[in-house]
Amino acid sequence: MSKEKMQSIEEKWQKRWEEARIFEADADPSRPKIFVTFPYPYVNGDGHLGHLYSQLHTEIYARYKRMKGFNVLFPQGFHATGQPIVAAARRIREGDPKYIKILKTYGFSDEEIKEFGDPRKWIKTFSERWKNALHRMGFSIDWRRSFHTTELNPPYDKFVRWQYNKLREKGFVVKGTHPVVWCPIEKIPIGDHDRKDEYAGIGPEEIVVIKFKMADGTVIPTGTYRPETVYGVTNIWINPDNEYVIAEVDGERWIISEWGAEHLKEQQHDVKIVSKIKGEELVGKGVKNPVTGKEVPILPASFVDPDVATGIVMSVPAHAPYDWIALEDIKKDKETLEKYGIAEIVEKIEPISLIEVEGYSEFPARDAVEKYGVKSQKDVDALEKATDEIYKKEFYTGKLKEIYGEFAGRTVQEVKEDMIKRFKETGAAITMWITPVPIIDRAGHKCLVKIVENQWFLKYSDEKWKEMARETLKTTKFDPEPDARKAVEHTIEWLHDWACTRDVRSSLGTKLPWDDSQYIESLSDSTIYMAYYTIAHYLQNAEKCGINVDALDDAFFDYVFYGKGDPEEIAKRVGTTRDVIESMRREFEYWYPVDLRSTGKDLLQNHVTFSIFHHAAIFPGKHIRRWTANGWVLLNGQKMSKSSGNFITIIQAQERWGADATRFAEAYSGNVTLEDANFDTTIADAMLEELPRWMEFVRKWYNVGTSEYRDIDRWFESKVNRIIKEVDREYEALNTRNIVNLAWFEFWRVVKYYLRRTMNVPNKRVFSKALEDWVKIMAPVTPHIAEEIWHEVFGKESFISLERFPEADEEKIDERTEKTEEYVQRVVEDIREIMKLARVEKPKRVVVILADEWKYDAFGKVREMLENGERNVGKLMEVIPPEHRKEVAKIVTSAVKNPKRIPEVIGTKEEEKRALVEAKTFIEAEVGATTEIVEHYDHPKAKNALPFKPAILVE
């Protein structure tokens, strides 16, 4: 069967399912329900195999549960909140070739690409493409309930506003300030999407500015990450070649780099620039250390960067490699010393040792400078390494010396926070936000860090809220357990307040109900939206239901979700009937909470945890019941990446392999773990051939065979039922790789062996039933071919998608029969092995000689004793009849070393013989020689026979 044929079969069933509306689920209190969701994807591009992998967990579970008799709801919406789409649309408007090229590779015409200047075009196009891709993958989604986010979808927008009003009422949304990377020219926050690529991922960092003072009170601010070393300052470094500004800062006179002054302006300080001053003018002047009161000189150094912090730094040569080497440099630099007349001052400078570190001298900076071979302050790479090493060592393990007074004896780690607090309180320091390196935005503007004031936070630090979140975990299942749970538990503890709003000028979303300058940020608007699915088919078709979207208010949602208020009155206000309002309420009550949500491991630390918090706050008791997290999907063992070309979208996969082969290969990629899964294209290639072949195989063998019921049929039924039982468990656990291993590979193995073993004469009833069960247990993974076989081969009228998943018949699982068959297989293997060793390729005959009667009982006991740990040969020999002890002494002795030597006694001699006789034809076919099964034989080797380990003669 060709690929095209497969794809047309798939299309046929997708259409039939759609026409029969079998995936459209409505509340039905007479049936148990399952509600599954997958996070709505962000629609700035096509989905890929990684998305599909997580989604398939949801999809397979939905199909499995449907076949288990549940009323299953699987909806899917789309996410458009945030910056990327807005940024992309803007770049299209600006004619950015990179973005135009991206759209060209999707195959859009030049004319159409222009339309992508409008964010709405992105949302519409890519949500449709997503929908189409999932549809063609055969996903059992109720598309009536689909929607996209942001204020471009008014009913959803209303829902999010309701949610935020609720959170605010409960005190979980609070106002605060927050540092952001900010463009001072355009006056907007600069996120990653607004920056040149090399600046992505860099965020604001808080530093301490120590206020050294000149005799006239002028502040010389020095920025530092290590304020604790202020006790060891020997001098101040300033860059003599730079221009600084003299400014009024909060009523004081400061000398600071211009860029530093700009920062302070944006960080809630009152800054007026008065005049300028060259760095060199300050060289040689003295300033007072505000913490120790000590007078130190200002010295010149070239490494000081005016674009970082205040453009002035303090010098702690004992503990900072940069300072150590700069001091060395200047001591040798006669010219400079002379120029500024500072030779005498420099001469007197001695490093001050502050922190004791094991393995280092009193001046760790010197040690590190020597270790990394730093020659001058221009050896930046080596200096960075040296600094990094010293900082870590001192921070975690160093002990503060006596000079620290009350802080002495502690580690930096322990006292740093307190120290900063103290410095701020005494006016010795302030804190300031900077970027570690200057950031340039797309327009080429240099960005600084601004503290924005109308910033709203979700108060995840709130202990009450945390406690509510923790509480819900008790009744939440995580897969993989406990890995995923641990990640979430940890996040709950450490999560602090989350800035949940964005400037409306750079984003897209739902406006904060009480501040329309802000959009609710993308992770913060997608926490409880699964509830919206339960009523989405009404609200997204508002007109049809007579609902006036404009009139939707908090009272409306209060009724639907909480049952509060008068439905009659609310219905009237929103323009619809009480009936509609009440059925929405019923939908929510019936479907909620979500039973399964599958997601990527990266979301555990944010999105999943947020969702847990928000459910605890808004839908107490109705939190999501089960989360699964999975790793990334590698493609043929390599990381997927667009740029390397090792990348396959869902649509491409469908075109290449169709739905079922792709689904199969995805399922086979991995189980539910946080490790990365691996999509193997050779599997998908193979399955494209294998699945149609499967259908032909089933066709060939369906309703064929004998009505005689043999031991081997019992064996087959046992195997099949065991697989069904195990695969059922794996479906519930969503270990898709195990599912495929059992339902496909293991089942094939059993079927093939059964046919070989029965000389291609299966039991008609048993085999046909097994074939039906087989197709059913594969149906959630490969639903199209299953449906095709169900109808075309089995001639059924119903949809297999709605058939009952087979129940394993425990009675039929028969350990003894399985062991007996393993025994037969072992005999065949042994005969072959002996033929090989005896170099007999075509034996005239094979004689299988059973053990003497007495051995069955005796060796049964020996085996049992060995299993119980008995290793004493004498004790073991006691169960051997005295007259036989001599002949078995050797085997018993060797069994002590290796208990495997004694085979398990599965039954009586009678039964052993019966098994062999029954399998005689098969054995002969396998070994290619007539085989005699005898109870006694006059040959020296005959006495080697053990129960279920017959002696074998190849002649």
Next chain:
RNA sequence: GCGGGGGUGGCCGAGCGGUCAAAGGCGUCGGACUUAAGAUCCGAUGGGCGUAGGCCCUGCGCGGGUUCAACUCCCGCCCCCCGCACCA
């Protein structure tokens, strides 16, 4: 750095105190079938030895340790993936 997850044969992967030279898949090799190729079926697949179904060595990132016994537990180290906040 912190937190979470990992490192098993040619590859993908199971195993998570003994029954492990290690399931299953892929690949490779040999055989059957075929005019041939493909598909299919059967067998082999760490190394060595064996005219009797067996035995020996090496082996689960590296180095130590616990234990009668370790891929599995503990300690140290190296490497890889994810998250660390305004990014969806």
